[in-house]
Amino acid sequence: MKLEEAVRYAADLVFSLPKKEKIRIIGHVDADGIASAAIVAIALARAGYRFHISIKKTVPNLIEEIKNEENSLIIFVDIGSSYLKEMEECENNVIVLEHHIGGKEVPSNVMYINARLHGLDGSKEACGASVAYAFARALDENNVDLSQLAIVGVIGDKQHFAGYNKKILEDGIGEGVIEEREEYIFVGKHLKEALENSIEPYFTGFVNSTPFLESLSLKPEMKFEELSEEERKRLLSALTIKLIEQGVDDIQWKKLTYYGKSYGNLYDIASKLNACARLNEAGVGISLCLGDKKAYEKSFLLQEKYRDEIRKEMRELEKREPxxxxxxxxxxxxxxxxxxxxxxxxxxxxxxxxxxxxxxxxxxxxxxxxxxxxxxxxxxxxxxxxxxxxxxxxxxxxxxxxxxxxxxxxxxxxxxxxxxxxxxxxxxx
Ligand SMILES: [Mn+2]
The missing domain is CATH 3.10.310.40 (Diaminopimelate Epimerase; Chain A, domain 1)
Structure with a gap:
């Protein structure tokens, strides 16, 4: 059976409930998990249901918690395949939307939908958000716009645009909600900031990049897109030499990037969700996915904080031999x-x-x-x-x-x- 068919059974289970019913959603604490939970929530809300989301690292303690709640349906997404047996205790119907390797014994109250059981490679061709998207489409064909968040999940889990993920991308582009652009990785940033803040690639020794830029006769405060073609070449070839000296062999200054109509740069959203997850602020990530403007600002600060922490640790690592x-x-x-x-x-x-x-x-x-x-x-x-x-x-x-x-x-x-x-x-x- 194809994934698209399997999720139809899950959609039917939802439709068997009266409207306005509250559905419990549990997602995994990473960018894919947050995007997945948001996709399910948005699709359920559009179908007329209420929802309550929790983002968790593991499941067992949670089942204790959920047992005492009144839920008519529980949906695990991007998490749960290792805990199918424990879900028997939930006493409710449970839907699991997954892509991680998981157990074989499925209790009778659990509908287990895993991309891996439908001919897809769960580490490359479908992530949690991809399965969530398939489910959302089964609830309503018109949920194609959620392809934006599905692609955020694909990026977050470092998957490929292959298999079902490729189809999602094609859906999004075909519907005009996702746009593909090839652009330089430094676009939108001042040179000094771009070099000192960059993590991928990471430049050693750039606590202060002004001397480097001045040695190339470039003004640190200029924006990357303000450079003439000759200046841009001068900068990128100097940086290429620098990375080669660092021992880096895959050097790319241009990158295929995806932009979502409602979210902007989807790589950036994945990075924001990742920071939210790592800094224990998954709720901010969910609100960001639900379109909350304030959450966007907050997630920007979390992203900066997370990146600062990484850079600080990297600067320390640079100083000593492993x-x-x-x-x-x-x-x-x-x-x-x-x-x-x-x-x-x-x-x-x-x-x-x-x-x-x-x-x-x-x-x-x-x-x-x-x-x-x-x-x-x-x-x-x-x-x-x-x-x-x-x-x-x-x-x-x-x-x-x-x-x-x-x-x-x-x-x-x-x-x-x-x-x-x-x-x-x-x-x-
Ligand atoms: Mn995942």
Whole structure:
């Protein structure tokens, strides 16, 4: 059965309820999860239902909470596939709209719709927001405008515009609600600000970029689009040389960008939602998706704050050599939510992390949170961080897993040394 058909059953379940009924929506705490929950909420509101959204990291405690509420229907979106069994306790009908790998046993009160069960690759071709969009279209054909938020989810989960995601993009472009533009990544910014604030790509040593710009006879306060063609070339070739010196091999100054009629740059919205999720302000992200102007301003400040934190940590990382094991590099971070991002950025942009080995970030609190990142080349050579983290964590009584290129684990505080040694052995395989 195709995804589009499967969601029709979910839509029928909704339509079996009287209008104005309150439906509980639970989404996952990341950009895709927030976009997904918002898509479901908007579609339900348009169909005449009320909703109540919660954005969560895990499900079990939540089920305790929900059990005591009066809900006629609960919709999990972008979260839940690992907790199907627990949902039996909900005593209500439950719809799960998912793309993560999940359980096989589905309780009788649960309608489980996962892109993976409908011929789609849930890590590339459909995310939570894609499945939510399919559901929204099943509720009402006219919900094509929600393709904008679906694409935000696709961007947030770093998926491809392939499979069902490609169809969503075509829907949006065809309907005139999404526009494709190819533009320079620095558009709209003053040069100084563009270079110092840039995270992808990240430039080392640009705490103050004025000397660099002046050495190119460029005025720091000029806007990128004010440059003459000759000036633009001068800037971009100097920056290309700089990145090559940093050891970066994929350098792109122009990027295909998608603009949504109601939301503007969809990459920017995904970045804002991500910041909201990371800074525990998922509610602001939801309001942003629902079109609240104040939420837009607030999410802008959260985005700035989040990016500031990342840059601050990166400037620190630049100053010292990472610890080195035979098969990976590692460093310590104070802020657990930043561990994965920093490991990825360090791997791509910091010269001292360019040793052809995966990068691991450890964050030590009551327990140790670990994030690991590899690059495509390492994965092609056989590195599988998800497997490695899973196996090591299992040995040490912790939990771990993820994808070949990005994975995480959580272990007990006293097992740090053991973890490092075991991971080294595991990655040697
Ligand atoms: Mn997702």
């Amino acid at each position: 610890h080195e094991m035979k098969n990976f590099l590692y460093f310590y971070v104070d802020k657990p939510p930043l561990a994965g991002v920093l490991a990825g950025l360090a791997l791509h942009y910091l010269p001292m992390f360019k040793k052809g080995k995966p990068v691991v970030a450890l964050s030590i609190n009551d327990s140790i949170d670990i994030s690991a990142r590899a690059d495509e080349k390492m994965v092609l050579e056989g590195i599988n961080l998800g497997e490695a983290m899973k196996n090591v964590a299992l040995k040490l009584d912790g939990i771990g897993g993820g994808h070949p290129i990005a994975a995480g684990a959580k272990i007990k505080k006293e097992k740090e040394k053991e973890f490092l040694d075991e991971l080294d052995k595991e990655l040697a395989k």
